[in-house]
Amino acid sequence: MSAAAPETAEAPRSGRSRARRVAGWREHHGWSAAASLRRLAGRPVGTFLTVAVMGLALALPLAFYLLLANVQSLGDGLGRNAAVSVFLKPDQAGPQAELLAKTLRERADVAAVAVKTPQQGMDELATMQGFSGALHALDEHNPLPYVLEVTPRADLDAAAFERLSADLRGERAVDLVQDSGQWRQRLDALLALGRRIVEALALLLAVAALLVVGNTVRVDIASRSEEIGVLTLMGASHAFVRRPYLYAGIWYGLFAGVLAVLLALAVEWALAGPVAQLGQVYGGRLRLGGLPPWLLLATPLASALLGWLGARLVSAWQLRKAA
């Protein structure tokens, strides 16, 4: 009965009325999004606190993720790509050692093979502190075998590395293979545990973020009961009254997600120096595993979704109570 265009009119389904409904819908959403943003800007301290708490809660799992990724790359750098020492049986002499080295060099998963003679081994030992006396006692008899230092290809995964290691062990001339396999396994198990902990933590902190937004929106709605009453009297639908709060949740979430990413990048930046140093010590095999781009993008989006969800749950309950 009003001359004004009614909200979501149940008009006949002609193309024009459909176009008008879409325009009206856009109008409503644009207004709600802008109005809620203005409200957040209107009380900057409260908004900052909510965003900060939520952002910190989300930054924490990101930082742990970063830490894990680096421990993993540390493990990769130290363990998987390290040379494997292959000790030949004592009866294997120089020609056999060179022959085995030659066949190993032809393997696709081997990058390099160096042959270390018993004499070279002895010389190495001699340079180590405390060993020279013991070596004298050996009295010219060198008990060391030939050793092949096999460097696997850098990009081998754990399974391929395991295969290579097994093949080496299977060689007739080989007495002992010393690789980092067991050490790797332990690290992998620890990393798997770490990942699980990060996942659980991320879940808990996401719930915390949800509660933070929910509570903020709850207080907001409670403090605006008068406005809600006026809007309702003027013919605002439930959806219209609720929409600014949903947008507020989205804004909180989005800003908190961006803050979390910035914090995580700060941690990454702070780690870069020490990791580079560590990398130098280990001959440049170590690089900082940064946050992947998809995660930098997904975090604010997921956070916005969380904010919306928190606002939605609370507003449904709070507005029903007010009605």
Place this chain on the structure above:
Amino acid sequence: MIRFDQVSKRYEGGHEALSQLSFEVADGEMAFVTGHSGAGKSTLLKLIALIERPSHGQIVLDGQSLSKVRRGGIPRLRRGIGMVFQDHRLLMDRTVFANVELPLVIGAVAPAERARRVRAALEKVGLLDYERQLPASLSAGEQQRVGIARAIVARPKLLIADEPTGNLDPQLAVEIMGLFAEFQQLGTTVLVASHDLPLIKRMKKRVVVLDHGRLVADVAASEVQ
């Protein structure tokens, strides 16, 4: 425009606020509802806007039976009614412009058209220069005029007002009532609840008198002295 047919309203745990009330208000008519405090004036207006539902009887508004309007249909019904309250109910944290704009936002009117209509409404109540002010910086009479601008900005066919001059001194009260009469001139149906009999008599409009929820007199405009 409005038809009450044997309408009774009993609040939960209370006695009857309205008893078997029957009357009609024609399209474009202006009428006052008066009576002592507690006579049922506010209740009558609340039934029209579906803030309350009658216990018995029928109310028909612009050809539509209100008993058939479900919960989900109430917003649409209310968008067709302009409401003015004794305490104006402006949102104090927004400018005059933003307050008057609200019904148009709810009605999803485009921004340019909104601005045009808000200014037209503010001009009608003589507050065009106040659009950027906050309501708190306005006098009581000006605040009530903003409330009226908000009520008419979406061009409702029906304007209802509950004690719109209750907080104003007599001079301002006359001005406000004059505004309502102007909107009637423009074709709006106007229903005003007020207990200010001297003022009502000056207006020379129809008067419906309630007493303990019963209609005890219905004086036509021409008979008001």
